[in-house]
Amino acid sequence: MCCTMSAPKILDLGSLKKACKTCGLHDLCIPLGISDEELNLLEQIISRRRPLQRKEHLYRPGDRLHALYAVRSGTVKTYTLTDDGQEQVTGFHLPGELLGLDAISDGAHPCAARALETTSICEIPFDRLQELSSRIPGLQHQLFRMMSREIQTDEHFMMLLGKKSSEARMASFLLGLSNRLGARGFSRNEFNLTMSRNDIANYLGLAVETVSRLFTRFQSAGLVRVERKLIMIDDFDGLLKVSGTHTVEDVVTARDTAS
Amino acid sequence: MCCTMSAPKILDLGSLKKACKTCGLHDLCIPLGISDEELNLLEQIISRRRPLQRKEHLYRPGDRLHALYAVRSGTVKTYTLTDDGQEQVTGFHLPGELLGLDAISDGAHPCAARALETTSICEIPFDRLQELSSRIPGLQHQLFRMMSREIQTDEHFMMLLGKKSSEARMASFLLGLSNRLGARGFSRNEFNLTMSRNDIANYLGLAVETVSRLFTRFQSAGLVRVERKLIMIDDFDGLLKVSGTHTVEDVVTARDTAS
């Protein structure tokens, strides 16, 4: 994408000085579990890019793997294109999360990543990271752990898609976002959906119309309030119940009895 | 290389002598892309276990991560238990495939693994593997690649579950098995399903009855012949078409017009 303009030293601009050590996300991101000294080495290879604007791509399918990316602020959506050109959303990535791990095996990105809002990114050249990992066992271990975590998350999500009703998927999605945002210091009760209904539907394997209906249904049931992009969670236990095994009842009846 | 340590010989039993070098799977498994000398080091930490009998567990949810496992022959099914105790099949693992990568992040297995038939396994103590990876960059890279590949595969599977019809899932499943078996030197046209219809259904997010019907439907359409556990693929192109975007037609009509 952009290689001509970037000299080895990319860290010297004032706005880019802030490093892992001062990053509020450092206990969610790579630095976790490596010593201060080692962190210095890591910081030297990490650079910041100009923030991405909404709808701007971080990488596209087929792009060579040049670096891994960590979201610093904002949201990134990853997606692939199916054989017939349709979009398939594979994930939404919040601050502290690492992007591009799926590109390592082929050396090229199998999917696209693009910003859902203005987004700030840390760039970690992969070859240098790998080199450093050989020298810093803690770093290697942390990378293994992060990849393992992603595999685990994917397995969990596969269960969601394979076994759960539309209601349960939606509830899980909202609770998941709430948790992840909470872990990053944002409110767990009230947040903005940076993605469109279409993206949510696509991600959850549902039709847009279904997602829309679920929002109204959840709202009628008193689980959440929805105001366009803004979500306010009013009943965590209720959502949990819906997200769990419970196939029906609670939410559905709340609407049916009302009508 | 300061590794003349007391080389814990675990390989000295006659039946266990065969090592990676002589393993027909070595270009599908960990050894891929590391030198002969390095391979010796790797072989020293790998041991073979007594073969698993059908239905025997390799590990269970919550078991501490002690080692990664590579399937040498046979098939292993991995599955988790949902909150309400139901089984959720997360994968079927053929010779040359690595098991347990999802346990690294927590240090404990989030899922269970058990043999679907008599199965031979290589055991790779994880801490030693990690240690070795620090010293052998090629090994580290290969591990990154294998984990990345799994993430990629999972993403692909998520698309299957989220976007594809029951027919497409089934066709993809059969083609996928065929390919993987073929890559391991088995026939691509004719193979045994080592898993039950129930397992297939569970894995694909379908009801058992649906799986059963799909088999008969595929057979009526001349795509495959099914004899209990034995599958013979007669029309790869047809299956491919069904597995792709094509939502209906070919297969369904083949049956409908017949009646």
Place this chain on the structure above:
DNA sequence: CGCGACCTTGAAAACTATCAAATAATGTGG
């Protein structure tokens, strides 16, 4: 102000699950 993208809502259709039952395999104990 009006256009276009996004979202919501309703009605009908489609797909798949569920329920029920028959048949076929497998395993077990005598």
Place this chain on the structure above:
DNA sequence: CCACATTATTTGATAGTTTTCAAGGTCGCG
């Protein structure tokens, strides 16, 4: 080795959930 109990698979009929199609509504932006 057989008879019985058990489990797995198939098939049919019915019901439910979710999609699709169609249309109206809302928001943001030029």
